[in-house]
Amino acid sequence: MASPSPSSTLPKEEEKESSAQQSNAQPEAMARSSSTKDPPPAPSWFTPKRLLIIFCVINMINYVDRGAIASNGVNGSARSCDDKGICTSGSGIQGEFQLTNFEDGLLSSAFMVGLLVASPIFASLAKSHNPFRLIGVGLSVWTLAAAGCGSAFSFWFIAICRMLVGVGEASFISLAAPFIDDNAPASQKTAWLAMFYMCIPSGVALGYVYGGFVGGHFNWRYAFWGEALLMLPFAVFGFVVKPLQLKGFAHVESKKALTSVETVSAVNDDSEASKVDGRSLVGRDGISADDLNTPCKSVGICNIRNQFSRFAKDMKVLLVDKVYVINVLGYIAYNFVIGAYSYWGPKAGYNIYHMKSADMMFGGITIVCGILGTISGGFILDRMSATISHAFILLSGATFLGAIFCFLAFCLRSLYGFIVLFAVGELLVFATQAPVNYVCLHCVKPSLRPLSMAISTVSIHIFGDVPSSPLVGVLQVFSYTVSTSLMMKVKAKSRQTQ
Known part of the structure; x- marks a missing residue:
């Protein structure tokens, strides 16, 4: 009797594995076919340039709000009394609600709570919901929150509305950049990102002017209502038009x-x-x-x-990606320095050079250099052929040279020399905006880009610009105390020797 062939006597484990593979073959084929299926046709309203313009306007309105709440017309001043007992009524939010400086400071940063909490949530939801619709949801929350700020009746109500403004912003900052990256021409991807991020300094600057004008001529509440009206068409647009599909996500x-x-x-x-x-x-x-x-x-x-x-x-995939981690760590350090410069720079300029209008000087230089530097960085990387390695070369070179110029500016005694060196330094520093976000988008697979942008944004705020100002302040106090004590010891020893 012939013995059975080895192929006919498979172990039970192998039989189970083979049957499991056969049962999974059909869903695997479905998954592969869905991933390789041709993308759906673009909506009739869509053109790449039109999308860029829409996103830039939304980003501009968002940062106009940041500038407006910090403006004197909207933020205002607290009620004060002089030595003779003559009191002046406060103005703006601080005057109407009689806020302390601490409470007033909380309002300017309250949006950060909503932003940091909601950014990863929106990025994760993009895998199970259409990302374009999520932007519509976020903008709707933003619009209602801005209108709520204008209708506020107490400090806590406006504080909660400011947090919800951050929630609305979270959907946009996580998902807008991947949409721009998908639809930009291959030779101009970084330049398009630069145009998008250029709206940050220009929006804040416009917000100062807008808030000062509306608050000075009408009432601070109208500034928020105006922002809500400006954003409302874009919130509706996100729901009523046929949505775009984001690369790396299944068409549902x-x-x-x-x-x-x-x-x-x-x-x-x-x-x-x-x-x-x-x-x-x-x-x-x-x-x-x-x-x-x-x-x-x-x-x-x-x-x-x-x-x-x-x-x-x-998250595990992002945290083990060395390129992404190094890029975000560098971005954190960059924002730490920028946050300290933006807060302490005008004070240092006033104390060193006795500037009468240090705020205007630093603000003007930052706005002009922020716009020109951001755009220049994007166009330069495209000219170099946009790759991750070229982006890191540009990032390291611009950051290193920019830091040197900014440091040397504060070492000069000449005001005009300071202005020139500081302007060159800020041009170089802001040239990193587009390349650093290009790396965040392209060092991960397409489906992780929203989460990549969200975690990057959360990290640079938590570990960067938010703690930098108080930490530098503590360092200043410590250095002043140490230097004062050393000087006293030196003087004491010199007296003893005499």
Whole structure:
């Protein structure tokens, strides 16, 4: 009797594995076909330049709000009394609500709470919801929050509205740059990003003028209502027009299609699985097979758990990406220095050079150099052929030279020499804006770009410009105390020797 061939006597484990592979073949084919399917046709309203203009205007309005709340016309001044007992009524927000300087400072940074919390959330939701619609949601929240600021009746109400302004902004800053990157001409990607980020310094500058004019001629509340009216058409636009699709995300026609795509995405990833601590991890989202098989009490709980698992896996991918981590660390250091310069620079200029209008001088230089430097950085990188290696070369060179020029500016005793060197330094420093964001977009896979931009924004604020001003202030106090004590010891010793 002939013995059976080895191929006909597979072990039970191999039979199970073979049957599992066959059962997964169909969903894998569906996933591959959905990822390789031709992208849907562009909406009739869409052209790349039109999209850039729309996003630039939205970004401008957003930063006009930042400038307006800091302007004297909107922010105002507290009620004060002189030595003779003559009191003057306050103006603006601070005067109407009788805010302390601490409370007034909280209002200017309250948006940061909403921004930092909501940015990763919107970036994660982009995987299960249309990103263009998410921008519409965010802009709607922004519009309502701005209108709420104008209708505020107490400090806490306007503080909450400022936080919601940050929530609305979070959707836009996470998703706008990937849309611009997708639709910009290949030879002008960084230049288009530069035009988008140029709206930051120009928007803040326009906000100072806008807030001062409206607050001075009408009432500070009208400034916020005006912003809400300006943003309202864009919020409506995000809902009523046919949405654009973002590269790296599945085209979803319905909730049913979305669910099936998510299920396939969660279970299959090139038919590969791995094991960690004895648990099988399947899918590109890193969700364990045990978790997938665990029954949920409700669909909502399942969705939340899957969203969290997806977010955790994506965060792990970002944190082990050396290029991304180095880029963000450099961006944090850059914003730390810029934050300290923006706050302490005018004070140093006044004390060193006795400038009568230090605020106007520093503000004017920063606005002009911010616009010119940001645009120049984008165009230079495109001329160099936009790649990550070229971006790092431009970043390191511009940052190093810019730091030298800014440092030398404060070492000069001549006011005119200071202005020239400081302007050149700021031109070089702001030239990094477009390249650093180009690296954030292109060092990760397309589906991670929103989260990449969100985590970058959160990091540069938490570890960069927010703590820099108080830390530099503490350093100044410490250095002053040390230098004073040393001088006293030197004088004491000199007296003893005499």
